[in-house]
Amino acid sequence: MNQDNSRRQFFAGAATAVAGLAVSRTALAGLPEPVMRTSVETAPPLIPTTGRPYNPVVTLNGWTLPWRMNNGFKEFHLVAEPIEREMAPGFKVNMWGYNGQSPGPTIEVVEGDRIRIFVTNKLPEHTSVHWHGQRVPNGMDGVSGINQKAIPVGKTYMYEFVARRPGTFMYHPHADEMVQMAMGLMGSWVTHPKVKHPHISDVDRDFCFLLNSFDIEPGTKTPKINTMLDFNIWSWNSRVFPGIDTLNVRKNDRVRVRVGNLTMTNHPIHLHGHEFLVTGTDGGPTPPSTRWYEVTTDVAVGQMRQIEFVADEEGDWAFHCHKSHHTMNAMGHTVPTMVGVDHRGLIKKIQKTAPDYMLMGERGMADMGQMEMPIPDNTAPMMTGQGQFGSVEMGGMFSMLKVRKDQKPGDYSDPGPYQHPKGTVASEYTGPLSEPARMRSEIDNADAAKTPTSAVMNAKKPSSHSGH
Numbered sequence: 001m002n003q004d005n006s007r008r009q010f011f012a013g014a015a016t017a018v019a020g021l022a023v024s025r026t027a028l029a030g031l032p033e034p035v036m037r038t039s040v041e042t043a044p045p046l047i048p049t050t051g052r053p054y055n056p057v058v059t060l061n062g063w064t065l066p067w068r069m070n071n072g073f074k075e076f077h078l079v080a081e082p083i084e085r086e087m088a089p090g091f092k093v094n095m096w097g098y099n100g101q102s103p104g105p106t107i108e109v110v111e112g113d114r115i116r117i118f119v120t121n122k123l124p125e126h127t128s129v130h131w132h133g134q135r136v137p138n139g140m141d142g143v144s145g146i147n148q149k150a151i152p153v154g155k156t157y158m159y160e161f162v163a164r165r166p167g168t169f170m171y172h173p174h175a176d177e178m179v180q181m182a183m184g185l186m187g188s189w190v191t192h193p194k195v196k197h198p199h200i201s202d203v204d205r206d207f208c209f210l211l212n213s214f215d216i217e218p219g220t221k222t223p224k225i226n227t228m229l230d231f232n233i234w235s236w237n238s239r240v241f242p243g244i245d246t247l248n249v250r251k252n253d254r255v256r257v258r259v260g261n262l263t264m265t266n267h268p269i270h271l272h273g274h275e276f277l278v279t280g281t282d283g284g285p286t287p288p289s290t291r292w293y294e295v296t297t298d299v300a301v302g303q304m305r306q307i308e309f310v311a312d313e314e315g316d317w318a319f320h321c322h323k324s325h326h327t328m329n330a331m332g333h334t335v336p337t338m339v340g341v342d343h344r345g346l347i348k349k350i351q352k353t354a355p356d357y358m359l360m361g362e363r364g365m366a367d368m369g370q371m372e373m374p375i376p377d378n379t380a381p382m383m384t385g386q387g388q389f390g391s392v393e394m395g396g397m398f399s400m401l402k403v404r405k406d407q408k409p410g411d412y413s414d415p416g417p418y419q420h421p422k423g424t425v426a427s428e429y430t431g432p433l434s435e436p437a438r439m440r441s442e443i444d445n446a447d448a449a450k451t452p453t454s455a456v457m458n459a460k461k462p463s464s465h466s467g468h
Helices: 025-030 177-182 344-353 440-449
Strands: 068-070 073-088 091-098 107-110 114-121 130-132 156-162 167-172 187-192 205-214 233-236 247-250 253-261 267-271 276-281 296-299 304-311 315-321 384-387 390-394 398-404
Touching: 167 177, 167 253, 167 276, 167 304, 187 205, 187 253, 205 247, 247 253, 253 296, 267 304, 296 304
Parallel strands: 073 114, 107 187, 205 253, 247 398
Antiparallel strands: 068 073, 073 091, 114 156, 130 167, 167 187, 205 233, 253 304, 267 296, 267 315, 276 304, 315 398, 384 390
């Protein structure tokens, strides 16, 4: 997790950066230059140097948007534009995003801040921005046609409002929403409390990311925006495992993870090795009396969930969506199940005309994690990723929580594979094995099954129906 120099790179020259904006030339000096970033590495937290202080978040495979203070306003500049996002090493996708990335940069503010956001439209069509979950003046809510005119191509609009309540939110278009969100236009928003809040704990590490999904034909680069349900790429912040960075923490850190869902289905997010509390939603922090411990929480479409736990178990703990197909990369929806089918004779015939053809699915799909089959260019393998014990056989919405006692405070770097204490790893047993004990009912059923099929059953017919 290295600081990326491009994070502070500006467009070359203010005149170039704001060419064609819907503001007068005399107002150009009033626009903050847009900050761009294209690296897919997780950036360190952005420590505030102006405005009210707060404990910053870390955006998984993302970053926080810098701002400037101007006469009491915290000013940001978002640029909506076509971008290219690397979803995993060697797998790049044409998307729409903000400031060089999809999702766009996280916006962090403090409760009570006066916010001014300039939004420049460099998309091929009009757009808008909705501040999901925020209390804003009606004319700043971002629904084009109802609250405002859509932002034309090449123009800049300005949004102003006060961050009225703390919580975890997001931003996304409300203009041609099906296309623009399917292409990746979205971002996270965090409003920190101004003073100590009775329902918000102090934490040592604070992570955030969005759940998103795409339908991308293997070998292509542009999502199919008209797909309704059959998505094949499930991602966190537009990254798929093993391209998703791990969440690296110090043992006994109190950890907060903020998750938002802008896919077309719900996601049961599951953490191994720890229990957590749901401490907030996009409606705000949850009162402690409403919380209970979970290891899985369902994040429905359009929802934010904020979970907290104490990372008191060392190790590399899986953290993933519990829908099994969502921890895979590109899959076909019409592939038949071949488990148990012996088709070796057919394979020999096929290989006469297609020598590279390989058998798939006869024993399950685990072999896919071992094979190095040729796949189309610009495609992530369905099952991928290596751990210290072999193939992880995962993809999609999967990462790890890495807990280490020697991880220094403020150090978010990957500590590498966990070194297990001796005798604490499951291994092969080579001793004697006795016949497994069976329930009495199973034994009786087995004996009954041995009864000869030719056995004659005698029945006595009643002489009358009297007494019935």
